Each structure stands twice: as structure tokens, then as C-alpha cells.
Amino acid sequence: MAATLSDVARLAGVSIKTVSNVIHDHPNIRPATRQRVLDAIAAVGYRPNLTARNLRSGRTGVISLVLPTLRNPYFAELAEAVIEAAEREGLSVLIEQSRGADAGARANTAQLVDGMLFSTLGSEAEDTGLYAQLPAGPHSPVDHVTMRNTEAIRAATEHLLALGRRRIVALGARPGDTSGAGSLRLLGYRQALAAAGLDARPELERAVESWTRFDGAAATEALLNSGTPFDGIVAFNDALALGALRTLGQRAIRVPEQVSVIGFDDLDDARYSLPALTTISPGREQIATLAVQMLAERIAERGEPLPARTITVPFALVERESTAQKAAD
Amino acid sequence: MAATLSDVARLAGVSIKTVSNVIHDHPNIRPATRQRVLDAIAAVGYRPNLTARNLRSGRTGVISLVLPTLRNPYFAELAEAVIEAAEREGLSVLIEQSRGADAGARANTAQLVDGMLFSTLGSEAEDTGLYAQLPAGPHSPVDHVTMRNTEAIRAATEHLLALGRRRIVALGARPGDTSGAGSLRLLGYRQALAAAGLDARPELERAVESWTRFDGAAATEALLNSGTPFDGIVAFNDALALGALRTLGQRAIRVPEQVSVIGFDDLDDARYSLPALTTISPGREQIATLAVQMLAERIAERGEPLPARTITVPFALVERESTAQKAAD
DNA sequence: TTGTAAGCGTTATCAT
DNA sequence: ATGATAACGCTTACAA
Numbered sequence: 001m002a003a004t005l006s007d008v009a010r011l012a013g014v015s016i017k018t019v020s021n022v023i024h025d026h027p028n029i030r031p032a033t034r035q036r037v038l039d040a041i042a043a044v045g046y047r048p049n050l051t052a053r054n055l056r057s058g059r060t061g062v063i064s065l066v067l068p069t070l071r072n073p074y075f076a077e078l079a080e081a082v083i084e085a086a087e088r089e090g091l092s093v094l095i096e097q098s099r100g101a102d103a104g105a106r107a108n109t110a111q112l113v114d115g116m117l118f119s120t121l122g123s124e125a126e127d128t129g130l131y132a133q134l135p136a137g138p139h140s141p142v143d144h145v146t147m148r149n150t151e152a153i154r155a156a157t158e159h160l161l162a163l164g165r166r167r168i169v170a171l172g173a174r175p176g177d178t179s180g181a182g183s184l185r186l187l188g189y190r191q192a193l194a195a196a197g198l199d200a201r202p203e204l205e206r207a208v209e210s211w212t213r214f215d216g217a218a219a220t221e222a223l224l225n226s227g228t229p230f231d232g233i234v235a236f237n238d239a240l241a242l243g244a245l246r247t248l249g250q251r252a253i254r255v256p257e258q259v260s261v262i263g264f265d266d267l268d269d270a271r272y273s274l275p276a277l278t279t280i281s282p283g284r285e286q287i288a289t290l291a292v293q294m295l296a297e298r299i300a301e302r303g304e305p306l307p308a309r310t311i312t313v314p315f316a317l318v319e320r321e322s323t324a325q326k327a328a329d
Numbered sequence: 330m331a332a333t334l335s336d337v338a339r340l341a342g343v344s345i346k347t348v349s350n351v352i353h354d355h356p357n358i359r360p361a362t363r364q365r366v367l368d369a370i371a372a373v374g375y376r377p378n379l380t381a382r383n384l385r386s387g388r389t390g391v392i393s394l395v396l397p398t399l400r401n402p403y404f405a406e407l408a409e410a411v412i413e414a415a416e417r418e419g420l421s422v423l424i425e426q427s428r429g430a431d432a433g434a435r436a437n438t439a440q441l442v443d444g445m446l447f448s449t450l451g452s453e454a455e456d457t458g459l460y461a462q463l464p465a466g467p468h469s470p471v472d473h474v475t476m477r478n479t480e481a482i483r484a485a486t487e488h489l490l491a492l493g494r495r496r497i498v499a500l501g502a503r504p505g506d507t508s509g510a511g512s513l514r515l516l517g518y519r520q521a522l523a524a525a526g527l528d529a530r531p532e533l534e535r536a537v538e539s540w541t542r543f544d545g546a547a548a549t550e551a552l553l554n555s556g557t558p559f560d561g562i563v564a565f566n567d568a569l570a571l572g573a574l575r576t577l578g579q580r581a582i583r584v585p586e587q588v589s590v591i592g593f594d595d596l597d598d599a600r601y602s603l604p605a606l607t608t609i610s611p612g613r614e615q616i617a618t619l620a621v622q623m624l625a626e627r628i629a630e631r632g633e634p635l636p637a638r639t640i641t642v643p644f645a646l647v648e649r650e651s652t653a654q655k656a657a658d
Numbered sequence: 659t660t661g662t663a664a665g666c667g668t669t670a671t672c673a674t
Numbered sequence: 675a676t677g678a679t680a681a682c683g684c685t686t687a688c689a690a
Contacts, residue, residue: 052685362675666685673676
């Protein structure tokens with residue numbers, strides 16, 4: 001149905017090579033010929049067939065982004081950042097939902113894309129940045145753009161300490177975790193307490209099943225019911241913090257007057273919660289940009305396998321209402 | 330680099346046609362031959378080249394979803410639903426962000442995909458379901474899966490009326506709107522009031538710039554400042570309703586005791602707000618499923634252009650805390 | 659400056 | 675039951 005190169009060539013009375021030359025702005029084309037070709041292109045409404053071009057070039061201009069779910073605003077905002085970064089590199093993004101980046105799920109579209117981005121590598125629901133890999137094989141090198149999990153939560157905790165908080169809850173610890181964002185963040189919390197000369201209190205390290213608003217609300221509920229006194233909450237992500245705010249609101253506990261709350265992720269939601277949530281901005285745009293760039297490099301260097309690289313991006317603490325200074329202090 | 334059909338054929342000592350036959354489970358293959366081919370496939374780690382297959386078949390197995398932004402949970406949840414529906418049809422989804430489905434943006438990946446889904450057709454930021462179209466041309470027929478905008482808001486308004494509310498605000502009207510979801514929903518609101526024998530009060534129809542949490546909060550602020558008394562809010566989407574809840578919370582106005590609030594969209598957020606938001610569930614999964622199916626049909630019927638079709642899906646009213654019956658009533 | 663022709667990896671039509 | 679071989683639409687040496 002669609003017009004092809006030879007349709008155009010026939011109409012213009014030239015060879016397909018000449019048409020191709022015009023399309024690719026090759027030098028050495030007589031202006032008259034060029035014009036004739038352009039007219040023919042317009043006349044038949046020619047659009048290059050990208051599939052054929054892809055077969056020839058071995059590239060598709062598409063990368064895939066594998067993430068657990070778009071319903072989680074963290075991943076939705078990450079996806080948006082990736083799509084924008086990819087567009088800047090002239091790449092389109094195919095989104096694939098998959099818990100745990102199992103090879104099976106990858107194989108799905110692996111032949112269709114030039115490269116793949118994973119928001120999480122293991123089966124842990126937690127994420128720490130982005131992984132980039134060519135679709136080549138399971139053993140090809142993986143680049144990683146990550147964030148300063150430990151330092152950021154340490155800074156968050158120190159922020160509450162500086163406000164005079166002394167009974168600070170770590171919301172989001174996970175029992176058996178020894179790796180992943182959870183344990184890195186717990187470490188930062190403990191470091192901050194230790195540096196301030198405070199003892200770690202196990203009853204202030206609250207475990208959750210998953211880093212969701214629901215679990216944040218439930219854990220806060222349980223915390224209140226336990227009677228353990230506290231005056232600050234360092235939540236390991238914004239969803240947990242927003243859940244905590246909900247429970248505190250329900251129980252009529254005032255934030256920030258009675259309890260200071262800080263999150264991690266800087267979701268759009270954090271700006272509109274009541275009160276607006278102080279949080280760690282992990283550098284999402286930069287993570288997306290760098291991961292896409294590294295992947296684009298790998299795609300370009302096809303054949304010369306670059307060694308796996310890891311980049312860590314800086315974070316920022318965004319102060320909002322939930323940790324505002326108490327008026328009477 | 331990757332093994333091809335002829336690599337396999339050479340190793341198995343057969344022709345590529347035979348290999349292809351084995352791959353496609355064609356009949357009439359001697360078991361011994363089949364086994365030899367399968368062994369060869371395993372030996373060289375052969376994976377079919379999808380790009381070549383696409384060129385041959387004229388299909389890519391990819392559709393694109395064009396939407397304004399993933400940061401808006403409405404679109405993120407819609408995207409998730411579309412991706413899941415597409416997976417069921419064996420399709421992958423490429424996400425493209427674009428305000429207003431201008432032809433320029435479409436052309437981008439049009440050659441790469443078998444079909445396109447738009448969450449909004451005109452330049453209006455509002456959406457009403459999904460539009461489905463082949464990448465063929467701007468004049469090809471467009472299918473539309475939509476929701477009962479008017480009936481749903483009418484039901485929402487009647488829900489508040491049934492609770493005894495009489496001064497019900499319509500939050501989300503837009504000044505010059507004569508078409509699109511906004512005007513359809515305003516119509517439903519007015520119908521409900523009229524049916525209840527109530528006069529429409531212009532001061533209760535509150536305009537907003539955009540259907541965001543921010544504007545919902547601001548409009549509610551303005552409403553309170555205006556001194557206009559009201560006891561219910563029908564928000565034209567959940568974002569507006571959540572913004573309203575924020576302002577009401579800040580002003581210590583109790584929901585649902587003093588004011589009942591109902592939204593539209595049934596976002597995940599609606600479940601976790603304080604109080605949890607009563608809302609209209611517009612049948613998002615069904616919209617996504619039907620739109621993908623219609624598109625898949627069009628892709629299959631390539632050549633026999635089906636006429637443009639429109640399907641309207643049913644809605645449901647989801648009762649939560651924000652319209653709970655007042656205890657003392 | 660332009661044309662001819664090979665080849666990307668498949669699928670599918672013919673023979674055999 | 676299997677093999678040659680011609681497309682699919684494009685890019686690109688190589689010729690002319």
C-alpha cells in the first residue's frame with residue numbers, strides 16, 4: 001500500500017539510489033534532479049519504511065524500560081524522565097512491566113530493541129537507580145546509575161536531629177534485608193544517630209512489608225498503638241511518609257508541631273500532601289539522563305564492549321512543611 | 330553476531346526452509362529431521378530476528394500510546410491498563426508523550442508501530458477514554474472507547490443529594506468549554522439539580538484552569554474566601570477532589586461531616602487520601618481492553634477498513650469516607 | 659552525478 | 675518431506 005523507494009524512483013525517472021541520496025542529503029546531486037525527486041516524494045506521499053531500515057542497519061531506535069508497575073508514582077515519574085531523556089537521544093521507549101527482571105520477561109522484546117533499562121535488577125521491589133544493558137545476552141556488562149542511599153538518609157536524619165528531635169523513627173526497615181536500598185538507608189539512619197551520640201533503639205526501627213502508602217499507614221498505626229514515644233519519622237520513601245501522614249492526621253497528631261516527618265523520592269505527591277512533605281530529591285532526572293546516555297554509548301560502540309560502569313548522582317534535601325521549625329521553640 | 334536461520338540450517342545439514350518449518354510447527358517434518366534442527370537451534374543459540382520477521386510480515390507487534398504525561402496518575406494508571414491489555418493481545422507498547430495529538434508527534438514512530446492509541450484527540454487536556462487508529466494516515470477511521478461522562482456526574486451529584494446536601498459545588502467547570510469531558514460533566518451536574526427541583530446557582534459552578542490537585546486546592550480556597558455557603562463538592566476528577574480535600578483539611582472543615590466530597594476517576598490515590606475519597610470508577614480496565622482489542626482487529630483486517638466505531642462503557646460509584654453518612658443525622 | 663546490484667534475516671511459493 | 679529461490683524495502687559498495 002505505502003509508497004516505496006522504487007515508486008518514487010519510477011515517478012521521478014531516476015534510480016532508487018538517487019532517491020536515497022536525496023533523502024539522506026548526500027552531496028553531488030544536481031538541483032534539478034533533487035527537485036524532481038522531492039516532488040515525486042511529495043506526490044506519492046512517501047515515508048521511509050523504518051522496519052526495512054532497521055533490518056539493514058541492525059538498529060531500531062527503540063529501547064525498553066522494564067519496571068514493576070506504573071501505578072507506583074515513583075516508577076511513573078522515573079518513566080517520564082527516561083522517556084524525555086531518550087527523546088533527546090533520538091530514542092523511543094517501550095515500557096515493559098515485570099516484577100524482578102527475569103530473563104524470560106526480557107526475551108520478550110529483546111530482539112526489537114537496541115538496549116534495555118531496568119529500574120530494579122534483583123527480585124527486590126526496591127530500586128536504586130537504573131541499570132542499563134544491551135539486549136545481547138545475560139552475561140553482557142551492566143551499567144548502573146545509582147543514588148547516595150546511605151548519605152541521603154543520614155542527611156535526612158541529621159535534619160530532624162538539628163530540629164531538636166531525639167526519638168526518631170526509621171520507617172521502612174525490612175527484617176531480613178542485608179542488601180538493597182533498604183539496608184543502605186537503615187545504615188544511614190544509624191550512622192546519623194551514632195554521630196549525634198544517640199543509642200540506636202530497636203523499637204524505633206519499624207519494619208514494613210513493602211514501601212507503600214498502605215504499609216506506611218499501617219506501620220504508623222502499630223507504632224502509635226505500641227505506645228512508644230517518638231517525635232520524628234524518617235521514612236525510607238515518600239509513599240511510606242505519605243501513609244504515615246495519613247495515620248497521624250487521623251489520630252489528630254500535628255505535623256510538624258508534635259512529629260517531624262521526612263521522606264525520600266520527591267514525588268509530585270510530596271508537594272501536595274497535608275502538610276507538604278519534606279523529602280530527599282534523589283536526582284531522578286539526572287539518573288534517567290545518565291542511564292540513557294550510557295546505554296546510547298553502548299549501542300554506538302557495539303562490538304567494543306565497554307566495561308561495566310557505575311555512576312552515583314548527588315541528592316538534595318527539599319524542605320517543606322512537614323519539618324518546618326516549630327513556632328514556639 | 331547472532332545466529333541466523335542459515336547458520337542453523339548449515340549445522341543441521343538441511344535447508345533454511347526446513348528450519349523455518351520446524352520453528353513454525355509446520356506439518357510434514359520427519360521426527361529425526363526435526364530433532365536434528367532443534368539440536369542445532371539449541372547449539373548455536375538461535376533466536377529469530379524480529380526485525381527481519383517484521384519486514385517480511387509488515388507487522389511489528391508494537392503499538393504506541395500517546396499521552397500528555399505519565400506524572401499525572403490518571404494517565405499512568407491508564408497506561409498500565411493499556412500495557413496489560415496489549416500483553417494479552419501479544420502486543421508491546423511504546424509510550425510517547427505529547428500534548429495534543431498533533432500529527433508531527435505521531436509521525437515520529439508511526440512507521441514502527443502497527444497502530445496507535447491516543448488518550449486525547451484534540452488539544453484539550455481533558456480526556457474521555459481512548460482513541461484507536463492505524464498509523465496509515467490522518468484520514469483513516471478512528472475508533473473511540475469512551476465513558477458516560479454526563480450520566481456518571483449526574484449519579485455523583487444525586488449521591489450527594491440523597492445525603493441531604495443542597496448546596497453542591499461543581500468543581501472543574503471551565504469557562505469557554507462547549508465540548509469535551511468538562512462540558513459533558515457540567516451537564517450531568519445540572520441535570521441532577523434540575524431533576525431534584527433545585528435551581529442552578531452560578532456561584533456554585535467553580536471554574537479551574539486545569540484539572541490538577543493544585544487548581545482544585547486553589548479553587549476551593551477561593552470558594553471559601555468568597556463566603557458562598559456549600560455542603561457538598563462534586564469534583565470533575567479525583568485530582569481536583571484531592572486538592573479540595575487538602576484545602577478543607579487546612580481550614581479544619583470536616584469531611585464528610587460538614588462537606589461531602591465526590592471525585593471522578595477512581596485513582597489509587599483516592600483510596601489513601603484523608604478521608605478516603607468517594608469517586609466514580611469510569612471503567613478504566615474495560616476502556617483499555619476494548620481499545621486494544623479494537624485496534625488489534627483493525628490491524629488484523631488491514632485492507633478492509635472497518636468503519637469508525639464508538640463504544641461507551643459503564644461506570645460505577647465507589648463509596649468511601651468522604652461521603653459517609655453523617656453519624657448524627 | 660547517477661545507476662546496478664548485493665545483502666540484511668525472514669517467510670512463502672514453488673518444485674522435487 | 676525437503677530444497678531453491680524470490681520477495682519484503684532499504685542502504686551502500688562499486689561501476690559507469
